[in-house]
Amino acid sequence: MPGSRFTPWRRVACLWALALAALSAGAAEPLPDALRIAAVSRTGPSGKTLFSGSSALVAEQGWLAAELGKLGVKLQWVPVTTNSVAVQVNEAFANKSIDFAQYGDLPSIIANASGLRTQLVVPGGSMNNTYLVVPTGSTARSIKDLKGKRIALHRGRPWEFPFARLLAANGMKQSDVRILNLNPQAGAAALASGSADAFFTLSDAFLLEDKKVGKIIWSSKQAAQDWKMRAELWGDSAFLKRYPQLAQLVATAYVKAHQAVAGGKGREDYIQHEVAAGHARSLIEREMEGDTTAWSDRWAPVFTPALRAHYAAAASYAQQARLIGKPLDTSGLYAPQFVEQALAQLKLQNHWAQR
Structure with missing residues (x-):
């Protein structure tokens, strides 16, 4: 066949291309200097920044900071104020100044409808009335x-x-x-x-x-x-894809925190954390009093059909209320693989199964 004498050269070129591709694929992705998580905060009497909810528990446990430190990555908490959480977090995701954030469902839907790409990493942790x-x-x-x-x-x-x-x-x-x-x-x-x-x-x-x-x-x-308000852990989609090892550490840290607060003396420990963050104990107790949702259910870090139905309904409402301009397919908003691995690592696969 014409040109058959060039076959060996083509074969060599092909082998070189495969070798380069293998080297490229095997090259370790350089880790960032810091991993940044935005969380609701307030300033304490002494001027110290105090965090609330799951993030406060993760920060106190210290496990995430220690594990990231072993990799040469610093854990950086980014405070956002109660009155403008949605705006601050969505702007931070847009300008790539944060990698994760614990915030609400509707703002997350608005962010993705506007072109940002974030995903729900760890559900649960805040189901306020x-x-x-x-x-x-x-x-x-x-x-x-x-x-x-x-x-x-x-x-x-x-x-x-x-x-x-x-x-x-x-x-x-x-x-x-x-x-x-x-x-x-x-x-x-x-x-x-x-x-x-x-x-x-x-x-x-x-x-x-x-x-x-x-x-x-x-x-x-x-x-x-x-009907409760949902505020959960979301991550930048590009970060999750680029640094799955770091994303897994974050997810595991939050699942560990949820496990600790969901059982035993967790309820009282949570109240004490919130009081330390500047919330009145009587207010926290009244928020919990008479609630028909089991305490453990509030902290279930699981991707259930009900969760997915909630976000689909919220996205539909957002379009109807003209908070977003076009329909949003919520099927791509979830990154359950990190929670699944965390539950397996911690042997908690059945901990919230009946919930």
Whole structure:
């Protein structure tokens, strides 16, 4: 055949190409100097930054920092403020200044719909209740009594989805009320001043009751577990793909923290951590009191069909509410392989199985 005399050369070239590809594939990916996790924080009386939730537990355990240190990688905690968690975290993911963040479901959906690529790494760890508060002197007894009224709600935050569900369960739409888009601090002030007829928020509702400026007329405690606000550990998709070894350490650290707090004296230890972070003990205890969700369930780091259905429904709501411009396929938002390996390593495959 014409050109057959060049076959050996082609064969040599092919072998060189395969060798180079093998060398390239076998080359170790240089590790970053630091691994950065964003977490909700507040400044303590002494000026020290205090973290809350799962991240505070991981930081105190010290296991993650030690394991990363063995690889020459520093663990860096990036504080974000309560009033603007979603904006700060999404901006940080966008400019690549963080690798992980523990924050809410709706902001995560908004981020991915806008073009960012993040994935849920460790579910569970925060399933806070939501509350509908009205002024102390209000005659309103339910959401139905607030038709046409002004309700303070911070749009785009994780508790907006439970609010939409509350409306729908009572045959109402958002157009049936006047939404005042205010952050929690401004919303509380609006309720106290009389410029809002109601306020939909988290456990800070109890502070308004303590100050005699508001009263709770509904909470998600008796609603389905899926109505609770979700805030979970998300990771930058490119980082997860590039540094799976580091991502596994992070996932394992959070699963270890969830295991510790879910059983034994974990509940009391958690309360003490939150008190140390500057939260009033009475507020934490009232948040837990009368909740129908088992304590262990709050910390289950498992990817269940219910979890996936939750995010699909939240994404559908986000488009309907015009928080995102187009449909979001949520099937790609999950990275369960890290939790699965962590559960296997820690011999916890059946720990939350019945949950």
